[in-house]
Amino acid sequence: MSESGGLQWPGSTTANSADEAWLTAIAQAAAGDSEAPLELLVEYLTLLADAAISGRRPREHELAIVRELGRRAAEQGIPAGRVADLYLSAAWRMWRDLPDVVPYRDRDTVRASAQAVLRAVGEAIAVLVDSYQVATQQLVRQEESLRRELVDDLLRGDPDVARIVERAEPFGIDLGRPHQVVLARPADRLTEGDTSASMLELFILDRFGDREVLVATKEGMLVVLIPATAPSTAPRTIVQEVGTLIHDALIRHRSGREWRVATGRPYPGSYGIARSYEEAREALALADRLRLDAPVVNARDMLVYRVLVRDQAAIVDLIQAVLTPLTQARGGPEPLLQTLEAYFATGEVATDAARRLNVSVRTVTYRLAKVKELTGHDPGNPDQRFILHIAVLGAQLLDWPAHDFHHGADTQS
Structure with a gap:
């Protein structure tokens, strides 16, 4: 001038x-x-x-x-x-x-x-x-690269807190607030140029207003970093709402595509983000092992299963003591285990379990009687049913009987 x-x-x-x-x-x-x-x-x-x-x-x-x-x-x-x-x-x-x-x-x-x-x-x-x-x-490519790097460092818990706070500021992320991580995994794979991430970010911003949100892809999943909608002590329905909203938005975005969404619990600070991410990842893995039907799982609901996995030696002992006799059944233990899984999943209602397994009610009752005969534990007895249920959950988590414990080997967590 x-x-x-x-x-x-x-x-x-x-x-x-x-x-x-x-x-x-x-x-x-x-x-x-x-x-x-x-x-x-x-x-x-x-x-x-x-x-x-x-x-x-x-x-x-x-x-x-x-x-x-x-x-x-x-x-x-x-x-x-x-x-x-x-x-x-x-x-x-x-x-x-x-x-x-x-x-x-x-x-x-x-x-x-x-x-x-x-x-x-x-x-x-x-x-x-x-x-x-x-x-x-x-x-755009530079911002996407910076976004991916920031998300990766946040999810792994970068020890340089001052630097991570500085890098988060341009994206409007206040690490002093509690955040939670939501993971969304499609039944198929995320391809190059998939628009789900950009759609989801716009949806969340529109749904919750001007809030600090990061959406990125990692290991074939969508990773959503969002401020906590409620404190960790809030009723579970409030926390679960985020996962359900994200799942519904993804279903609307591409009809016919199946998604499983897992939400971690909200925690403050950069290390809290890494903790929430690990919870969401573990919730996805546990839901897969347990063959859960629910498309949305919450880390809070998976806590009891985490206890079972972390005391792996004890759960192996329980499986061997309670369920090993099922291997004596003609046709192997799998039909009996599947029947127990369906029976417990349907609230111990034989007719619902039969419908779930696509077999007759008579087949279900016969198999339950066989379980009682072989294990000595009656699925109809409340005390014995609890022991059976925990053992069956442990078998699902540890992939038994497909995974052989070798008489106590590999039982350390």
């Missing part, structure tokens, strides 16, 4: 002050209308004026400057439509004023000048838009 508020135009050493004032007035008026910085018009108006007066096409170094201006506009976050409007507004203002600046002798001269100006406008805007798009794509 000059002291008078005008732009320092390229080649101004050969231009008189009246020409500079004319170009500056056009730039200021166009910038005011389009609400874009008039600095983006540097070189552009000069090449337009030269095209109108001499009929020459823009030179490569002039287009290179326009290309650089397009990149700057993208980096400054100026909308593309506003930048294009700035250039078009400047072009028609210049054309309107040209008869007062350059006397045209005849119609042919006007026609040639118009063609030269339109050609210059087209070449300049083409270069501008192309560089703007390239710069925008680079910025």
Whole structure:
């Protein structure tokens, strides 16, 4: 900018002050209308004026400057439509004023000048838009890369807390607040260019308002970092609501695609995010081992199963003591185990278990009697039913009998 508020135009050493004032007035008026910085018009108006007066096409170094201006506009976050409007507004203002600046002798001269100006406008805007798009794509890739790196470091619990807090700020993440991690895993795989992550981020922002949210992909899953909707002591239905909303949004986004969603509990601080993530991962793994039908699982509901897994030696002893006799059954233990799983999953209702297994009620009652005969534990007796239920859960978690314990080997957690 000059002291008078005008732009320092390229080649101004050969231009008189009246020409500079004319170009500056056009730039200021166009910038005011389009609400874009008039600095983006540097070189552009000069090449337009030269095209109108001499009929020459823009030179490569002039287009290179326009290309650089397009990149700057993208980096400054100026909308593309506003930048294009700035250039078009400047072009028609210049054309309107040209008869007062350059006397045209005849119609042919006007026609040639118009063609030269339109050609210059087209070449300049083409270069501008192309560089703007390239710069925008680079910025998007850079932001996605930074987002992935931040999410990875948050999920693994980066020990450099001060640095992680600094990196989280540009994304609007306040690590002083409690956050929870929600994992969403499709039945198929996430492919390159999958739009589920971007859709989900927009949905969450729309559903919960202006809140700090990060959505990324990791190991074939969508990872959602979201501020806690309620403290960890709140009723479970409030915490579960987030998982259910996310699952429903994903189902609506692509009909027919199946998802399983797991929610970790909310914790404060950067280490709390890593803890919530591990809980959500473990909840997914436990739901798979237990063959749960529920599409949404909550880490809080998986706590009892975590206890069983962590005392693996004790649960192995229980399985061997209670369920090993089932291996003596004709056809192996699997049919009897499946019957027990269905029986317990349906609230000990034989008719519901039969429907779940697609067998007759008589088959279910026969198998339950066989379990009592072989193990000495009656599924109909409340005390003995509890022991059987825990043993069956342990078998599901440890993949027994497919996994042989080798008489006590591999029983340390």
